[in-house]
Amino acid sequence: MVRDENGVKWKVKLGEEAKPETVASRLVWAVGYYTNEDYFLPVLRVKDMPAHLKRRSAAKFIEADGSMRNVRLKRYLEGEKKLGSWRWRNDPFAGSREYNGLRVMMAVINNWDLKDVNNSIYEEKRSRGEEGNERVYMVSDLGASFGSWGLEWTHEESKGNLDEYTRHKFIRKIGSEFVDFEVPHRPTLLLLLNPHEFFMRVHVEWIGRHIPRTDAKWIGQQLAQLSPSQIRDAFRSAGGGIFDRTGIQDR
Numbered sequence: 001m002v003r004d005e006n007g008v009k010w011k012v013k014l015g016e017e018a019k020p021e022t023v024a025s026r027l028v029w030a031v032g033y034y035t036n037e038d039y040f041l042p043v044l045r046v047k048d049m050p051a052h053l054k055r056r057s058a059a060k061f062i063e064a065d066g067s068m069r070n071v072r073l074k075r076y077l078e079g080e081k082k083l084g085s086w087r088w089r090n091d092p093f094a095g096s097r098e099y100n101g102l103r104v105m106m107a108v109i110n111n112w113d114l115k116d117v118n119n120s121i122y123e124e125k126r127s128r129g130e131e132g133n134e135r136v137y138m139v140s141d142l143g144a145s146f147g148s149w150g151l152e153w154t155h156e157e158s159k160g161n162l163d164e165y166t167r168h169k170f171i172r173k174i175g176s177e178f179v180d181f182e183v184p185h186r187p188t189l190l191l192l193l194n195p196h197e198f199f200m201r202v203h204v205e206w207i208g209r210h211i212p213r214t215d216a217k218w219i220g221q222q223l224a225q226l227s228p229s230q231i232r233d234a235f236r237s238a239g240g241g242i243f244d245r246t247g248i249q250d251r
Helices: 018-030 056-061 097-108 162-167 189-193 195-202 213-224 228-236
Strands: 009-014 038-045 067-075 081-084 119-125 133-139 171-174 178-181
Touching (some): 018 038, 056 067, 097 178, 097 213, 178 213
Antiparallel strands (some): 009 067, 038 067, 081 119, 119 133, 171 178
C-alpha cells in the first residue's frame, strides 16, 4: 500500500496481472458491474521504500531508487470497508440475469482464476443525501484475464497474452436454451502435481456452463453498445504495447 501527496491510499500490484486487470476492470464496469478503481502506470517511484519488503516476490520489480515498472494502482475509497468474500455457488443473486451476465463476462475476458477468495463484499458510504451504507458485491481480482483459458507452464502465457487469448475457442456448445463457454476450462494434467489446485479448478468449470441463452444475449447487447473506440481506450489504459494492438476497426 502507498499513499499519494493528497493522502489517498493505493494498493500496488506488480507483475503479469497489472495490465490485464486494468483493462478487464474497465470492460466489466462498462457493462454495469462494480469493479475496483484501477489505473496503470508504466513507471511509479515511491519515496521511503522499506528496506525489507513484506512480500519478497515483489523485490525483483523494484529498483534501488524505489522505482517500479508496469504498476497497477487500486484506489482505496473513503469509507470503504471490506466485509469478506462471496461464493459463486451461494451468491444471493444466483439465477438472476445479472448474475449469469457476470458469468459470461468472465468468459469474454478469459478470467479463468475464479476462486471464491477473488470475490469481495464491500460496505460503502452512499451518495450525499442518502442514509446508511451500501453493500457491494464484485469480482475483485481480474488479473488472470486476456491470456490462455487456464494456468499454463508460465504466468506469462496464462495472463495478459493476447496471442493466447485470440487463439482459444470462446463458446464450447450452444443448445436450444443454454450455452456453454470454454472458460473456466478444465485444468491441464500438469496441475496433477498439485492435486488440491487441480480439483479446485475442476470444481469451478460449471461457472461457464449451462447459462441461459436469453441471459447471454442480454449481456451481449450491453457489450454491443460499446464503440470500437471505447474498447480500444480500455486496452490503451494499460499502457500500450500488445494491449494497444487490438485489431479493432472503426465501422
